[in-house]
Amino acid sequence: MKIKTSITLSEDLLTAIDERSQQFKNRSGFIEEAVRSFLAQIHKQEVDAKDLAILNKHAERLNQEAEDVLGYQLIP
């Protein structure tokens, strides 16, 4: 379902939106697409941050394991 809402945007932004909104039907279509893209980007950043936190939490053990593995390497 579509819901009507009022927002206030900077003038330069509205101009830029209107210049490109034909590709997206209209102003609302452009903003819909922009918000979906931005939400996806935020989601990706959150997932990346969680992954990094997990890696950092186990960094010491993972580094020890890597050192250990490297210890088995030989030049053939």
Place this chain on the structure above:
Amino acid sequence: MKIKTSITLSEDLLTAIDERSQQFKNRSGFIEEAVRSFLAQIHKQEVDAKDLAILNKHAERLNQEAEDVLGYQLIP
């Protein structure tokens, strides 16, 4: 200058915006940020497409040049 405008957005999108809009002051702040990010992304894609067109236009000559350079390589 800020301008007030009415838009219609999907209900699920408005819910998602409202869940995150505190970080961006309010609904308008969130949408402003999303649109700026989306415009930057579109701009980058256009620049990349132009670069690619230039590369493709000169592909044959660039490939010949690369072949020529590789001809001078020796294993030391």
